[in-house]
Amino acid sequence: MSFITDLFNELIHSPFNIVLTIVSIVLIYKIYVAKKKSKLEKKAKVIEGCIKLKTRNYTLEQLRQYNGKKPGCSNILIAIRNNVYDVSKSRDTYSEDGRYAILAGGDASRALATFTLKVSDTYDDLNNLTPDQIKHLNEWERQFKEKYEIVGQLLKPDEIITDYTNTTSESEKEDN
Incomplete structure (x- = not known):
């Protein structure tokens, strides 16, 4: 438990570490969203070209x-x-x-x-x-x-x- 406490204390007591943590979280989020969006767009494009079948x-x-x-x-x-x-x-x-x-x-x-x-x-x-x-x-x-x-x-x-x-x-x- 002391490792987590030490890590947390190190993060909040240094402005540089706070900024670095925030930037890292934002970058990871943007990468994740971009990949997900790319997959959805690709899937939508494929479905868009499909023929609407009649019964x-x-x-x-x-x-x-x-x-x-x-x-x-x-x-x-x-x-x-x-x-x-x-x-x-x-x-x-x-x-x-x-x-x-x-x-x-x-x-x-x-x-x-x-x-x-x-x-x-x-x-x-x-x-x-x-x-x-x-x-x-x-x-x-x-x-x-x-x-x-x-x-x-x-x-x-x-x-x-x-x-x-x-x-x-x-x-x-x-x-x-």
Whole structure:
């Protein structure tokens, strides 16, 4: 405890040390804010270039095109329980270099329910999930609904694509 007391006494009894401490704190703060601002501007610029997607249905094949691997800003979509979410604003998480990149452009339902990073290339009706896995999937679905916009539905292989040209997405409704 005496070290901290000695340090504090040294700081407050010397005007030079007080000025030096204040300057150091201001510089550290400015560096931190500048880095944070730069990251936010970069993220906003990437999202700015993304296309505002209209509500529609997606087959698994169509969904795979939205994996964030196209040059520039390409939207990143993930399906959970047949709802398709635009997760483009979390590009750092779901893009090619992100920790959950494997989920981008696919149906992540089983992967999230079972805590595995494996996405199937075929439609999954999720009928053999355990009650615990369904509970986990419900929690993930709730989080996605809170954070991301639903931009459509994932179709079963035998379903017909529906045209939603007369409907608007949730965020378009909020804008009006």
